[in-house]
Amino acid sequence: MRRRIIAFTLLLGALLLGACQRPAPDVQEQQFIAFGTLVDVTLHGVDDTQAQQAFTMLERDLNQWHRDWHAWQPGLLTELNHALATNGEADVPATLRPLIEGTQRLSMQSGGLFNPAIGGLLALWGFQNDELPQQPPAASAIATWLKNPPRMTDLHLTGNRLATRHRGVQLDFGACAKGYAAQRAIERLHELGIANAIVAVAGDIHVAGTHGDRPWRVGIRHPREAGILGAVELQDGESISTSGDYQRYFTYQGKRFHHILDPRTGYPATGAISVTVIARDGLSADAAATALFVADAQDWPRVARAMGVDQVMRVDNDGVVTMTPALAKRVRIEGTPTVRIQALP
Numbered sequence: 045m046r047r048r049i050i051a052f053t054l055l056l057g058a059l060l061l062g063a064c065q066r067p068a069p070d071v072q073e074q075q076f077i078a079f080g081t082l083v084d085v086t087l088h089g090v091d092d093t094q095a096q097q098a099f100t101m102l103e104r105d106l107n108q109w110h111r112d113w114h115a116w117q118p119g120l121l122t123e124l125n126h127a128l129a130t131n132g133e134a135d136v137p138a139t140l141r142p143l144i145e146g147t148q149r150l151s152m153q154s155g156g157l158f159n160p161a162i163g164g165l166l167a168l169w170g171f172q173n174d175e176l177p178q179q180p181p182a183a184s185a186i187a188t189w190l191k192n193p194p195r196m197t198d199l200h201l202t203g204n205r206l207a208t209r210h211r212g213v214q215l216d217f218g219a220c221a222k223g224y225a226a227q228r229a230i231e232r233l234h235e236l237g238i239a240n241a242i243v244a245v246a247g248d249i250h251v252a253g254t255h256g257d258r259p260w261r262v263g264i265r266h267p268r269e270a271g272i273l274g275a276v277e278l279q280d281g282e283s284i285s286t287s288g289d290y291q292r293y294f295t296y297q298g299k300r301f302h303h304i305l306d307p308r309t310g311y312p313a314t315g316a317i318s319v320t321v322i323a324r325d326g327l328s329a330d331a332a333a334t335a336l337f338v339a340d341a342q343d344w345p346r347v348a349r350a351m352g353v354d355q356v357m358r359v360d361n362d363g364v365v366t367m368t369p370a371l372a373k374r375v376r377i378e379g380t381p382t383v384r385i386q387a388l389p
């Protein structure tokens with residue numbers, strides 16, 4: 045039962061069970077809001093003073109990163125986007141550089157399915173807003189955007205200088221910032237000498253060490269029901285990320301329009317309702333979960349291979365769960381969904 049509680053707590057926040065559960069004395073847990081969501085930090089084997097120091101540091105750091113990487117609230121990224129749109133070039137602040145370099149590589153590997161240059165399209169849809177849109181944009185506006193879609197390959201980084209000839213490039217790191225932040229948070233904990241921790245930024249989680257004498261365990265949220273679809277143990281240094289059509293969406297004329305857009309069509313990706321990836325780094329796990337959500341049912345194994353990930357779970361529109369062999373051997377599925385195994389090419 046305790047396992048299940050931890051899984052739920054990590055994915056759904058304190059809301060469910062925190063109050064009635066007495067935590068183990070060697071475990072310290074804190075939740076706070078950052079990246080517009082609930083962040084859950086759990087530490088193992090540290091004393092109260094060190095834990096409080098760590099929680100304070102992480103709450104400050106994650107909120108700073110959120111401000112610096114934000115795609116629409118004024119900050120370093122909106123300044124960079126403004127400079128690219130008006131001058132076609134900009135100096136890159138140090139905090140954005142790893143995101144730009146890492147996502148250029150991952151975007152290319154994904155064949156542009158993961159494309160953080162599509163901020164303009166996301167804005168057109170109204171997703172670059174704290175409030176969700178009420179209706180889709182005009183088809184003609186999407187068609188216009190599709191005539192000359194910006195890509196990460198339109199950006200050229202030389203030293204600290206970023207340049208583009210495509211004035212439509214608008215960076216939005218919404219698809220990878222949380223996974224990257226979870227990993228960076230663990231790196232910050234290492235700097236404090238903390239070796240056993242788990243940081244969950246909603247569905248993007250990174251772990252260090254163990255939960256005492258057992259590995260850290262997390263649940264994978266069920267995309268349509270309250271509760272989890274499966275549970276998995278994570279090893280030191282692993283990241284897990286889930287993308288879903290349930291995270292940000294609006295309904296218009298009975299149809300769901302969610303926030304993961306297919307850059308080939310300009311519309312929300314169809315085919316999957318949830319994709320989970322485990323990888324060694326948070327940026328790759330998060331970017332790949334988004335890319336494989338966009339990829340076609342027949343093509344995602346090839347894209348996974350190209351992005352260097354081999355642990356994938358994809359839930360299609362009918363609720364069928366497909367897993368790669370590497371993930372299947374470690375996930376414990378809950379309930380009785382139809383499960384298929386898909387080897388990578």
Ligand code: AMP
Nearest residue numbers: 157158159160218219287303304305334
């Ligand atoms: P995630 O939940 O990690 O899949 O990220 C979803 C977020 O990524 C959206 O809210 C957008 O900010 C952004 N996004 C949507 N579609 C794409 C795409 N095809 N490539 C890159 N970023 C995207």
Ligand code: MG
Nearest residue numbers: 219330331334
């Ligand atoms: Mg993602």
